[in-house]
Amino acid sequence: MRAVWITRAGGPEVLEVRTTPDPAPGPGEARIRVHAAGLNFAEVMARQGLYPDAPKLPCVVGYEVAGVVDALGAGVTGPAVGTRVLALVRFGGHAELVCAPVAQVVELPDGLGFEQAAAIPLNYLTAYHMLFRVANLRAGQRVLVHMAAGGVGLAVLQLCRTVPDVVTFGTASAAKHDVLREFGCTHPVDYRTEDYAARVRALTDGEGVDLVLDPLGGRDWKRGLRLLRPVGQLIAYGFANLAGGERRSVVRLARQASGVPLLTPLGLMNDNRTVSGVNLGHLWGRPDLLREELTALMALWHSGDISPRIDGVYPFDRAADAHRRLGERQNVGKVLLVPAA
Ligand SMILES: NC(=O)c1ccc[n+]([C@@H]2O[C@H](COP(=O)([O-])OP(=O)(O)OC[C@H]3O[C@@H](n4cnc5c(N)ncnc54)[C@H](OP(=O)(O)O)[C@@H]3O)[C@@H](O)[C@H]2O)c1
CATH class of the missing domain: 3.90.180.10 (Medium-chain alcohol dehydrogenases, catalytic domain)
Structure with missing residues (x-):
C-alpha cells in the first residue's frame, strides 16, 4: 500500500x-x-x-x-x-x-x-467533548474560542448553535470573519490587529465569558483565565503557540513554556474557576465514551445541525x-x- x-x-x-x-x-x-x-x-x-x-x-x-x-x-x-x-x-x-x-x-x-x-471525527469530537461533557454548556452562556476558523473552531461554533442564546467570540484573521459569521459566530475578533482580551472585555461590559476554549497555550492561558467570569471555565486543548513557523524554534519553546500559568487548587477555589484539559489522543482507553460521542455527532449530522x-x-x-x-x-x-x- x-x-x-x-x-x-x-x-x-x-x-x-x-x-x-x-x-x-x-x-x-x-x-x-x-x-x-x-x-x-x-x-x-x-x-x-x-x-x-x-x-x-x-x-x-x-x-x-x-x-x-x-x-x-x-x-x-x-x-x-x-x-x-x-x-x-x-x-x-x-x-x-x-x-x-x-x-x-x-x-x-x-x-x-x-x-x-x-x-468529522477529530474536529467535532474535540468540540463536542469540550462543550457537552467537560463544560456542560448552558443556554445564554458566553464562549470564547481561539483558532475559530480552523477545523475545531468551526465545529465549536456550529455546536454552540444547538444551545439557545449562546454568545460566541471567535478569534481569527479578518479575511475569515465572513465564514465565522456563517457558522454562527456572534463576535468575530481579529486577534492579529487588536488585543482580543480587551475586545472581549469591551463587548461584555467588562464581565468576561463563561467558557474559554484555548488551543494556543502559554501566555494565552493566562489571558484566558483573566477573562473568566465567576464560575467560569478554561479548557486547555492544545499548544499551537509552540508552532509559529515551519520549523522548531528553541527560543519560541522557552518563551511559551515560561508563560504557562501556575495554578493551585486553593487559588481556583477562591476564584470560583475551573481549569480543564482535553486531549482526545489520550482517550483511546475509553472507546465507550468516544463511540457514544461519535454516535451523537452522526445524529447531529442527520438532523442537519452539523456540516463540516x-x-x-x-x-x-x-x-x-x-x-x-x-x-x-x-x-x-x-x-x-x-x-x-
Ligand atoms: N486536545 C485535543 O484533543 C485536540 C484535538 C484537535 C485539535 N486540537 C488542537 O486544536 C487546535 C486547532 O486545531 P485545528 O486542527 O482546528 O487547526 P487548523 O484547522 O489547522 O486551524 C488553524 C488556524 O488557526 C489560526 N491560528 C491562530 N493562532 C494560531 C497559531 N498560534 N498557530 C497556528 N494557527 C493559528 C490560523 O488562522 P488565522 O490566524 O488566519 O485565524 C490557522 O489557520 C490546535 O492547537 C490543535 O493541536 C486539540
Whole structure:
C-alpha cells in the first residue's frame, strides 16, 4: 500500500509517499480501504518534531479516516466487509489501508460522503467533548474560542448553535470573519490587529465569558483565565503557540513554556474557576465514551445541525501542499488527504 511518510523532522519537504506491504488486521480489528483522511494541526506539529505523542520517526501519522471495510481480523463479526465507515486510528491514517479496533469504527449514515465523514471525527469530537461533557454548556452562556476558523473552531461554533442564546467570540484573521459569521459566530475578533482580551472585555461590559476554549497555550492561558467570569471555565486543548513557523524554534519553546500559568487548587477555589484539559489522543482507553460521542455527532449530522466545511482535498503526492496550507494558516475548515488524484 501507499502511505505518506514523515521521513524526519522538518519542513513539508520531508514528506514522502512510500509503498510498503499491506497491513493485516489483528484480532478485534477491521481493515479499512481509505477514501479520505483528515489532516490535523497535531500532524503538522508531528512533522516539525513538536508533537510528543507522535510515533518515532520515520512514521505515518493520521488520526481519522473514512472508507470501506475490506478485511476483518480474528473474532470480528462486523461491520461486514464492504460497509462504509469512519474510524479513529491512533496513527497510520494517511495511508491507503489502515487497521482499527472495531470499537472505533462507526458505520456511515446514507448520504454522508467520505470527504465530509473524514472531516468529522477529530474536529467535532474535540468540540463536542469540550462543550457537552467537560463544560456542560448552558443556554445564554458566553464562549470564547481561539483558532475559530480552523477545523475545531468551526465545529465549536456550529455546536454552540444547538444551545439557545449562546454568545460566541471567535478569534481569527479578518479575511475569515465572513465564514465565522456563517457558522454562527456572534463576535468575530481579529486577534492579529487588536488585543482580543480587551475586545472581549469591551463587548461584555467588562464581565468576561463563561467558557474559554484555548488551543494556543502559554501566555494565552493566562489571558484566558483573566477573562473568566465567576464560575467560569478554561479548557486547555492544545499548544499551537509552540508552532509559529515551519520549523522548531528553541527560543519560541522557552518563551511559551515560561508563560504557562501556575495554578493551585486553593487559588481556583477562591476564584470560583475551573481549569480543564482535553486531549482526545489520550482517550483511546475509553472507546465507550468516544463511540457514544461519535454516535451523537452522526445524529447531529442527520438532523442537519452539523456540516463540516472542507477547505481543500489533496492527493497523497501533494501532501506537502496540504501541510503548507495548515502551516501557513491559510485553511478555513478541514484539509483532507486522499490516496489518488
Ligand atoms: N486536545 C485535543 O484533543 C485536540 C484535538 C484537535 C485539535 N486540537 C488542537 O486544536 C487546535 C486547532 O486545531 P485545528 O486542527 O482546528 O487547526 P487548523 O484547522 O489547522 O486551524 C488553524 C488556524 O488557526 C489560526 N491560528 C491562530 N493562532 C494560531 C497559531 N498560534 N498557530 C497556528 N494557527 C493559528 C490560523 O488562522 P488565522 O490566524 O488566519 O485565524 C490557522 O489557520 C490546535 O492547537 C490543535 O493541536 C486539540
